[in-house]
Amino acid sequence: MTFSLLPTYDDPRTAELVGRLRDYLDGELADYESERGITPATRLTRADLEPVWRRSRELGFYGIHLPEEYGGQNLTYTQLAALKEEVGASGRVLSHCVLGDMGGPLRAGDILKHATEDQLKTYLLPLIRGERACCFSLTETDAGSDVRSMRTVAVRDDERDGYRLTGHKVFSSAGPFADFAIVVARMAGTGEEEGDKPLFSAFLVDLDSPGCRVEDGATPMSGEHIESDIVLDDCFVPAANLLGREGKGMRIALGRVTANRLLHCPTVLGATRRAVRLTLERTRTRKVAGGQPLLMMQAIQHKVADMATEFYAARSMTYAALAALDEGREVRAEALMCKLFVAESAFRILDEAVQIHGKEGLTQGNEIEYLFRKIRMFRVLTGTSEIQRNGIAKLLAFDH
Numbered sequence: 001m002t003f004s005l006l007p008t009y010d011d012p013r014t015a016e017l018v019g020r021l022r023d024y025l026d027g028e029l030a031d032y033e034s035e036r037g038i039t040p041a042t043r044l045t046r047a048d049l050e051p052v053w054r055r056s057r058e059l060g061f062y063g064i065h066l067p068e069e070y071g072g073q074n075l076t077y078t079q080l081a082a083l084k085e086e087v088g089a090s091g092r093v094l095s096h097c098v099l100g101d102m103g104g105p106l107r108a109g110d111i112l113k114h115a116t117e118d119q120l121k122t123y124l125l126p127l128i129r130g131e132r133a134c135c136f137s138l139t140e141t142d143a144g145s146d147v148r149s150m151r152t153v154a155v156r157d158d159e160r161d162g163y164r165l166t167g168h169k170v171f172s173s174a175g176p177f178a179d180f181a182i183v184v185a186r187m188a189g190t191g192e193e194e195g196d197k198p199l200f201s202a203f204l205v206d207l208d209s210p211g212c213r214v215e216d217g218a219t220p221m222s223g224e225h226i227e228s229d230i231v232l233d234d235c236f237v238p239a240a241n242l243l244g245r246e247g248k249g250m251r252i253a254l255g256r257v258t259a260n261r262l263l264h265c266p267t268v269l270g271a272t273r274r275a276v277r278l279t280l281e282r283t284r285t286r287k288v289a290g291g292q293p294l295l296m297m298q299a300i301q302h303k304v305a306d307m308a309t310e311f312y313a314a315r316s317m318t319y320a321a322l323a324a325l326d327e328g329r330e331v332r333a334e335a336l337m338c339k340l341f342v343a344e345s346a347f348r349i350l351d352e353a354v355q356i357h358g359k360e361g362l363t364q365g366n367e368i369e370y371l372f373r374k375i376r377m378f379r380v381l382t383g384t385s386e387i388q389r390n391g392i393a394k395l396l397a398f399d400h
Helices: 012-036 046-058 077-089 093-097 117-128 249-253 257-285 298-326 332-362 367-379 385-397
Strands: 134-137 153-157 162-173 180-187 200-206 212-216 227-238
Touching (some): 012 077, 012 093, 046 093, 077 298, 162 200, 257 367
Parallel strands (some): 153 180
């Protein structure tokens, strides 16, 4: 893989998809956002999002990773990663809607294979068509990295043939405009005594159900209003909405962990790529004493050289791991390493980008300032850097 801030691809299919996606992101979607005055701080509504879901579906991007039977194109991990990178590099606020990351097919994850025919018909196929939206509710205030310490509990209700859920979920991305949530809860009576192993189940919960409340979630440092708290107070969920088998919810929630961990990296790489490009433009056009471009200063040259080198290293290792995954090889350690290195190197790159932009890089409304806040979050989200290091060390310790 060679270095480029506008990658090309030898695979004709990938090249064609990337080209069409760039045209949509930079053209039609950019115009749509401009007409509506959408910024990263905009409180998005279904009226903002549904046209993008439908249009992206018409163009073949929404749910493109899915098997053909669900209207997708059965992409390889590497092909999907190339598209996710372009989404991140576009600078579009609504880019997370194009492939279905925000409330759509990518947010639902790998649950299609666990769904019943009725669940597919009622929830998941409308989701794929852009008619419904979902959020994933796993995290709690005191159950982040250690999700098994969650307190949300599900009690069987045999009289009504279902379950009653009580608990408080936080950081449910897409919650403000979702129709239903995929909620993981501990089965009542398990994990309550020392040595007793807790069992977890996953449920499809309609967010307008009695006993279910959607509240404004905390606003992350990126300033985006995309999070909700899901509060469940003796909320009845019919047995037909149990996803998969009872007690197997954590397996569903954490299914395809390795692939999902890797697939978070390309979007961050795209945003980092954009930051490097914006920084190079800044150094070429910003004049210093004597009228020379900022890029003529050796100190600046060294900074941008290091930024580009770190980006190239992070991107190369990510796509190498994705290629191995496509070949069916085990890449658990590599996925952990990629998440760690991409998160840390992207942060360093954005920190230098802010430094080079000077006062403008510290000013709200400047894209570099926003990207810095956005990228900083990745060192914590989807598993902190410390958690990744723990996982790497554990695998190395048992690697014989």
